[in-house]
Amino acid sequence: MGLRIIVKNLPKKISDEKFRSHFSKVGEITDAKLKFTKDGKFRQFGFVGFKSDDQAKQAIDFFNTYIDASKLVVELYQPLNEASKSRPWSKYSKDHKKPQLKKEMTKKAATKKDKKEDKMEKLCLWTSCRRICLHHVHVSRKALQAFNELDGTVYQGRMLHIIAAKSKTEAEEIDEKNFKQKKKTELKKKAHNSHNWNSLFINQNSVANLMASRYQVDKSDIYDVHSSGK
Incomplete structure (x- = not known):
């Protein structure tokens, strides 16, 4: 490693x-x-x-x-003493996060790094933006073992910091749904605003259809520069 x-x-x-x-x-x-x-x-x-x-x-x-x-x-270089490490928020945590990964870290390398674990149900890797991966371990004691053995160790020049991951609460999921619904409602309201129908905001064909319907003329007359303008 x-x-x-x-x-x-x-x-x-x-x-x-x-x-x-x-x-x-x-x-x-x-x-x-x-x-x-x-x-x-x-x-x-x-x-x-x-x-x-x-x-x-x-x-x-x-x-x-x-x-x-x-x-x-x-x-x-000798890493910090195991006894000096802080414990996760719950000793029965099944998930643990690992920040401080390198940008070029691959999913295969992350899996190999934790090959001592029993089973991994999920592995999510976000190195491109946050350098974090999420391991979901099948057995709780294996998650605790991974924390004790790997937290504070160095991998390819990066100090690994393992913390317990918490799933979204029901209230958080409801808030997220409410936010999406609120956003959808706001977009519907904006659809009735006059500036949204400005020719700068919609394409030429839509403008022609709207004008033809409003002034009861053929669409071809709107495009015809030699039209009498009736």
Whole structure:
């Protein structure tokens, strides 16, 4: 699934571009980030994410050397302690959401990521706009297990954040139906407004039909520029 490494004792004046290019020598990196204090002071360490575990492990040995006379300390990044994670709103939750997915994340990759789960009844992926996917797990305990094992882990340079999903309440569904009905009524009212029948709002053929009916003339007379205008 890809691992991250932490690089310590970096040179004070290293740039983001140099940091990224230097650590991309052993494989494809998913992210590279230098860490700064709130007031902008460089803390002399950063994180690099690799697309595969093998590349990350290779990078630890390959880059444990010097850069600009600074002896680097390269280690595998350890995620937060499992005990420090917040629990979902319900321990019996069957759905869980996963924000922070990468834009190029595929449905196949998302399914493979959660291959430890028992059954998935539904998988919805919204990476193009919100980078969120929704898993519906058949067994409640498997949903809780997925939360405990995957929440806070890093996947392709993104920190996964798993939360419980709640289905729409009956009141919310009624409100949505009322909104649609209200919108439909408003559109019907607007149909009677005079500006909606303006020639700028309807096509030429409809205007000709309306004028022919109103003035009791042939439609061809309206298009005829040499007509007497009766």
